[in-house]
Amino acid sequence: MIAVVQRVSKAQVAVAEPAFQSSIELGLVVLLCIQREDTQEDAAWMAGKIARLRVFPDEQQRFDRSVQDVQGDVLLISQFTLAGDCSKGNRPSFISAAEPEHGRQLCDEVEHLLQEEHHIRVRTGMFQASMQVSLVNEGPATFIIER
Template sequence: MRAVIQRVTEASCTVEGESTGKIDEGFLVLLGIEDADTDEDLQWLAQKIVGLRVFGDENGLMNKALADIDGNILLISQFTLFAQTKKGNRPSFIKAARPDKAIPMYEQMIKTLTTLTGKKIATGIFGADMKISLVNDGPVTILIDTKNKE
């Protein structure tokens, strides 16, 4: 699994002009799932996301986690995080999980993050043409790949 985590002051997702998810301060998480991903990867990544200390404390240092600021998460599925670009100019997405694997894992990530945060997770719609708006705070953008845990 790969996640691009952006610290935001606000973020939203619309599909065909209709809002599917909107948050104020927190994380916009773009989530890519590959065939090799396991439930262990999912659990590890979810813990990492909620535990990230990238919000400012009273001294302006990045010491606070999502719970410390009562932040929210907007979770967006994004298979393009597994684009392979070594050959040619048209990316290959062969490593990205097919919907029959990716959808259940995406739904499990929503449940896991809900349990860990105690809050409703805002989402997009899996596989839809989504329009994402955000105000990246900092900017702070973190890339996490579960295949690089060590």
């Protein structure tokens, strides 16, 4: 499981067909990639890591507050292309990416855990859709988490 986490002051994801839009203010944009071997245990670990990751500044401008601490939101967007292996040739290989049903199941599990166990408001993109994502990255602060 791979997550690219970005600290944002606002973000939005939109899909043209069918018409869909989701947005947040202060919080995290999480681009989440589910890989073939990922499990429910990985989903629980990732949800906990996202919830507790201290990437928001305190009064001394140190990274010392989590999205929970600042009462921020999460915009969770599935992005299988993070599994793309570009080491050979010029076309990425997605052999390590999860099959769609497995990917959807674990993305839904991460969303559920963030909301129910960590009490974070979560907005999502649309699974397997071509999306337009816009955001204001604060810092910029971007982190890669792998499990």
